[in-house]
Amino acid sequence: MPPKAKKPPAAPTRASQRKRNQPAKLADDYDFDLEELLESHEQKGVEYRAKRDAKKQRTAKDVEDEKYADAFKGYEIPFDSLPALCLERIFAMIDSPQDLYNLAFSSKFLMSLVTPEVVIRSAVFNNLRKKDKKNRKQVMSNLMGFIGNRSIHIPSAHRMLRLLNAKSCERGEQCWGRNLNTGKAGQIPSGSCARPFGLALCDKCLKFGTTKVPYSHFSRFQNGVAFHNWNVLMDPQKDPKTGEVNGPILQVLELQKIENTYTTAADKKSALEGIVQRALDNTSNHCPAHYEEKAAAYKEMWDNAEKEADEVVARAQEEDQVRYQERREERIAKKMTRVRAIYANLEESLSDCPLKDLALDCTWLENDERCLSFSCHIVNQTMSGIISAPASSSERTINNAAETIKQIFNTMHEKNFFTFNYIENSSNRFRRGIHEYCSNETSQLEIMKSSTAGDTAFMAALDENKPVRALVRALNRMRGALPRVFALSVVRNTNQEERDDVDNRVDHFRKLAETVWSKKAPSQYGADTLSFNSIKESFNSSVEEFRVMKKNVKDYLAEDQTRRFLLRDNAIAGRDNFSREDAVNQVFVPKMHSTWTGGVRTSPYDQIRNRNFESLRSTHENYFRRPGVYGVHRLDNNDNN
Numbered sequence: 270m271p272p273k274a275k276k277p278p279a280a281p282t283r284a285s286q287r288k289r290n291q292p293a294k295l296a297d298d299y300d301f302d303l304e305e306l307l308e309s310h311e312q313k314g315v316e317y318r319a320k321r322d323a324k325k326q327r328t329a330k331d332v333e334d335e336k337y338a339d340a341f342k343g344y345e346i347p348f349d350s351l352p353a354l355c356l357e358r359i360f361a362m363i364d365s366p367q368d369l370y371n372l373a374f375s376s377k378f379l380m381s382l383v384t385p386e387v388v389i390r391s392a393v394f395n396n397l398r399k400k401d402k403k404n405r406k407q408v409m410s411n412l413m414g415f416i417g418n419r420s421i422h423i424p425s426a427h428r429m430l431r432l433l434n435a436k437s438c439e440r441g442e443q444c445w446g447r448n449l450n451t452g453k454a455g456q457i458p459s460g461s462c463a464r465p466f467g468l469a470l471c472d473k474c475l476k477f478g479t480t481k482v483p484y485s486h487f488s489r490f491q492n493g494v495a496f497h498n499w500n501v502l503m504d505p506q507k508d509p510k511t512g513e514v515n516g517p518i519l520q521v522l523e524l525q526k527i528e529n530t531y532t533t534a535a536d537k538k539s540a541l542e543g544i545v546q547r548a549l550d551n552t553s554n555h556c557p558a559h560y561e562e563k564a565a566a567y568k569e570m571w572d573n574a575e576k577e578a579d580e581v582v583a584r585a586q587e588e589d590q591v592r593y594q595e596r597r598e599e600r601i602a603k604k605m606t607r608v609r610a611i612y613a614n615l616e617e618s619l620s621d622c623p624l625k626d627l628a629l630d631c632t633w634l635e636n637d638e639r640c641l642s643f644s645c646h647i648v649n650q651t652m653s654g655i656i657s658a659p660a661s662s663s664e665r666t667i668n669n670a671a672e673t674i675k676q677i678f679n680t681m682h683e684k685n686f687f688t689f690n691y692i693e694n695s696s697n698r699f700r701r702g703i704h705e706y707c708s709n710e711t712s713q714l715e716i717m718k719s720s721t722a723g724d725t726a727f728m729a730a731l732d733e734n735k736p737v738r739a740l741v742r743a744l745n746r747m748r749g750a751l752p753r754v755f756a757l758s759v760v761r762n763t764n765q766e767e768r769d770d771v772d773n774r775v776d777h778f779r780k781l782a783e784t785v786w787s788k789k790a791p792s793q794y795g796a797d798t799l800s801f802n803s804i805k806e807s808f809n810s811s812v813e814e815f816r817v818m819k820k821n822v823k824d825y826l827a828e829d830q831t832r833r834f835l836l837r838d839n840a841i842a843g844r845d846n847f848s849r850e851d852a853v854n855q856v857f858v859p860k861m862h863s864t865w866t867g868g869v870r871t872s873p874y875d876q877i878r879n880r881n882f883e884s885l886r887s888t889h890e891n892y893f894r895r896p897g898v899y900g901v902h903r904l905d906n907n908d909n910n
Contacts, residue, residue: 349378360387364394366433373430385426386570391572392433397582405433407462413571416564417547420495421467422505422515422553423563435469440506446473465497465723466516478567479503480521481859487537488524493545505552514552518545519613553589601638607659608640611667615652618671624678627657627713644714647723648674677723684731687713691736702758703740710753721798738801745798749783751790753809756782777857777904778819788861821877822856825885832885847903850892854904856885874902 349356360382363369369391373383392409412432415421424432431439437455438444446455455471465475480502488494488502495517497501502524506516523544531537549557612631619625630644641656643649651670655662670826681687689707692700707716716722722743730739744750756779791799799807825831835849859873876885892901 349376353382356382357384357387358363360384361390362389363391364397366391366395366430370430370434373427380427383426383430385429385567386574388426388429388433389567389570390574393571393578393690394764395582397578399583404462406435408464409571411462411464412467413568415495416567418495419492419515419518419561419564423560423567424467424515425557428515432464432467432469435464437469438471438474439469440474440478440531441509443478444471444474444848446471463497465494465501466503466544468503468516475501482521482525486524487528487534488541491538491541494524513554518548518553532582537545565763595640601636601640604638604659605635608656611627611652611655611659611662612641614664614667615671615674618668619675619678622675622678623682627717628678630675630714645717645723646720647677647717677728680728680731684734684736686731686736686739692740698758698761699754700737702754703737703744705757706744706750706754707740710757711747711750715747716740717744719743721746741801741804742798745804751799751804752783752786753779755786755811756780758808759812774857775856778822780904781818781822781857781859782811784816784858784861785818786811789814818877821880823878824880825856825882826853828882830882831886834889847893847896847901849889851903852889852896852901855889855892855901857904 278455351359360369361372363372369383369387373379389409392405395405409429412424412429413873416423435457437456438446441447441454444454447453455473457469457471464470465479470478474495479497482488482500482502484500486500486735489496489499494502502521504518504520504522505514505518507514523540526543527537527540531540546557549555549560555563612629613771616625616629619628622628628643628645628648632642632644634640634642639656643652651674655667656668685691689704692704695701695704721727727739727742730736730742744754759782760775760779762775786807789811791803831853835853837849855873855879861872861874863870863872863875871881871884873885873888876882876888892899896902
């Protein structure tokens with residue numbers, strides 16, 4: 270069979286799309302000019318190199334810059350050829366001890382320019398804003414503590430710089446942590462800011478190369494003695510290469526000899542001063558007078574650098590605060606513009622709502638990132654997400670929130686919720702108390718500030734034509750509402766008997782009723798609101814409790830001993846214009862927390878409840894003499910707290 274013919278590809282391949290080179294024709298050689306081709310290529314190369322060089326060089330801004338653009342091209346000044354004064358100024362601006370170390374030890378000439386002041390400033394100014402944990406200022410502070418105590422040999426500028434950047438123990442071959450294979454000394458713990466005895470020591474040298482003395486040792490906290498961790502001492506260390514003595518001034522053996530020889534603290538201190546002077550004369554590079562001058566100079570450098578650093582930090586913080594305030598004001602201004610537009614949109618959506626003014630009642634917070642706070646809790650809760658991020662809130666989201674708010678307030682208007690006619694003529698005295706409270710002592714806005722007014726359960730009660738249940742749910746989250754409702758329910762102004770009781774003290778007995786409710790009813794400010802059954806049970810139990818408390822209060826006020834109490838010690842005036850009558854009136858607002866009185870733990874409320882009138886009069890005597898201590902004040906008729 271003949272072979273099958275290959276099918277053409279469904280789509281042209283990449284190879285088939287390429288432009289095939291046409292075979293050269295002999296006739297083309299007659300018109301080919303090689304010199305012209307080379308000249309064109311050379312011209313293209315010149316243009317390309319000119320563009321490339323123009324990108325590398327900085328473009329001159331004006332004619333003068335262009336004139337002197339190449340004046341100093343190729344002219345370089347070696348760093349160590351700068352004047353010494355200039356180099357010292359450069360050193361003083363380096364705020365990293367590591368950079369100062371790398372630069373200073375690059376040549377002998379630069380090493381000669383390093384001064385103690387430069388090293389101290391680099392340590393103090395290092396990491397001023399504490400961006401990391403490696404703060405060299407703490408290392409220098411540790412050294413300055415020993416220098417201020419005059420207990421170590423004063424280190425040179427080079428030695429201080431090495432101590433600031435030390436990573437391994439400086440004892441070398443004598444290091445307890447030395448590795449024989451590598452020949453390296455032990456490593457200083459990473460992040461350690463301590464330089465014990467003015468030395469760079471590893472942990473093993475601190476453990477095995479030091480001496481611990483009792484905490485009762487005389488040399489503790491004495492000038493001239495270097496301690497670590499309160500009771501660790503170490504002998505001076507001699508550098509084998511330079512022969513310089515570093516670290517503590519005194520040997521541990523000399524201190525122990527003084528401890529063994531003398532008994533009194535004065536003798537020990539005198540002997541210590543003598544060996545310090547002798548040690549400075551024999552081993553130090555400075556005589557005692559020169560040592561004191563140099564230590565004082567180091568301390569002055571440290572104080573000046575710290576003062577300047579504090580000023581720099583304070584100035585930087587002020588600048589940061591100014592920038593933050595500017596950004597904050599700009600952010601608030603932008604947000605306020607968007608929030609006002611949202612409020613206008615909401616106002617337009619609620620234009621036909623009868624309770625529009627109640628729903629839109631708000632407070633504008635001009636210098637606050639919240640910008641706006643609605644008085645009604647349900648409105649504030651519905652709009653909180655939109656107000657907190659107005660830039661990301663779409664018009665659809667705003668309209669949906671406005672529709673939700675409009676539906677809530679329209680329902681309350683349709684149900685005549687704020688007319689309170691559904692409880693006006695009720696025979697239930699608790700409902701009569703609610704009507705009196707809502708009509709005379711609170712407002713629609715205060716009710717809508719309740720966290721439960723307008724929530725799901727509230728609206729479900731309205732939809733089921735149970736406005737009383739909805740109203741009680743709202744009052745449940747109003748601070749002081751239910752106690753006041755109970756007081757208005759059990760103490761009525763219309764009752765002639767109540768009006769004539771005990772000098773017409775209706776308001777005072779209402780305060781007592783509020784206290785009784787707070788005592789008997791469960792807390793209404795927890796996670797859950799009080800149920801209707803709980804409110805009913807609390808009301809019944811509080812009525813019985815109030816009947817007992819009211820009778821006991823009347824009996825207490827009518828007792829002859831109480832009347833004599835009011836007339837006792839008339840010459841002794843109470844403090845803060847607080848009279849004996851004011852003290853006795855505290856019977857209407859008895860404190861419920863208990864205290865120890867006469868060996869028994871009791872409270873003024875329990876004293877009234879148990880008719881312990883003698884203890885109650887003693888309590889009122891204390892109130893009269895020290896009202897500020899017990900936190901009592903005069904009982905006014907208009908005080909409903």
